[in-house]
Amino acid sequence: MRILAVFEKSERIRHIGHLDIQRSMQRGLRRSGLPVAYSNGFNPHILITFASALSTGACGQREIMDVTMAEPTDAEVFLAKMNRAMPPELHLKEARAVDDRHPALMGSLRAASYDLMVYDSQEAALLNSAIPLMMDQPSIPAMRKTKTALKECDIKPLIYSLSGEGQHIRAMLALTEKEACKPGMLMEALAGAAGLKEPVRFLTTRTGLFGENTEGNLAPLELL
Template sequence: MRMLAVFEKGERIRHIGHLDIQRSVQRGLRRSGLPVAYSNGFNPHILITFASALSTGACGKREIMDVTMAEDVSSEEFLDRMNKAMPPEMQLSEARPLDQKHPALMASLRAAEYDLLIRDPGQAGKLTAAIPAMMAKETVPAMRKTKTALKECDIKPLIYELKGEGQHILATLVLTEREACKPGMLIEALSREAGIEGEEVRMLITRTALLGMDENDRLVPLETL
């Protein structure tokens, strides 16, 4: 059987990279004593996938994993045993069994919701004030980092929603296997609009939800699909 589980990447461990998070989840599964399925071969590993890698430095409120179990387990038992086996910064909030034929999480991923806490209140005000002007534009150029170079791209079509609330910028941005608008790209473009280009914007990035598309083309939390 497959089990979908929603977990947190807490603030204290936000600098941990995705590979290390993956390994920590696997070790948590091994500590839990839950009947997980292993790959065959010389170096057996737990059959597990993650909906999306979360960047080093970012926190996650509702990150999603998909674990293949060797035997059936109830969601309650899964949650209970995993939460005893995981460190306080990586607790699970939800689990539910998935149909064997359920599409891969990554394939259904469409967008992500972010809460960007701007450390400097002055900068936060300027950035929030610049949102309407930027959103009124046809195109919003930004620089995308590829493995080898910086590439210019237009992030306007990648922004579903963008608003300011106090020191927070709340954004819903495209995130698929093929394309993505990273929070850093957004803030860079917004800084330009706000006339604070080149200033360092210190912020705490929290990815608050991963979203998929329901049959009515509405963005909904990926875990509910």
């Protein structure tokens, strides 16, 4: 059996990269004393996967990991033991036991919701008022970084929703193994639409990960 757990990556540790978060979770699992499963082979490691790597510099409110257990484990016990074993900066919020046949998280991922907090309130106001303007355009060109170059692409079909209130811009953006709109791409395009010359300073918080339910609507990935 497996446990799907929702955890938070706090603002304080937002500069910790994904690999280090993975290792910290593994050590947390080892401290918890929970019966986790290990891979076979020369260097056995804990069988753990993450629905999506969170960028360095971003906070996460509802990140999801998938842990394979060696013995049946109650989700509440998992949650309680893990929270005793983790620093407050990596707090677990929910856990759910699933069958081994439960589809892999990564394959079901469709979108992520974000809260982008703009530090400068004047800039935030300009960005907010530029949202309808930008969304009315037939296409929204943005620069996508590939391994080797910058590529122009249209992010309009990747923006599922976008709104602004005060210093916060909230967005639901496509996130699959094939295509994704990163918050940076969105903010750059929006800053352009708002006529801002300088790059905007903002704090990224990924607030949720989403898949598709049987009706074809976006739904929290951890509940699917």
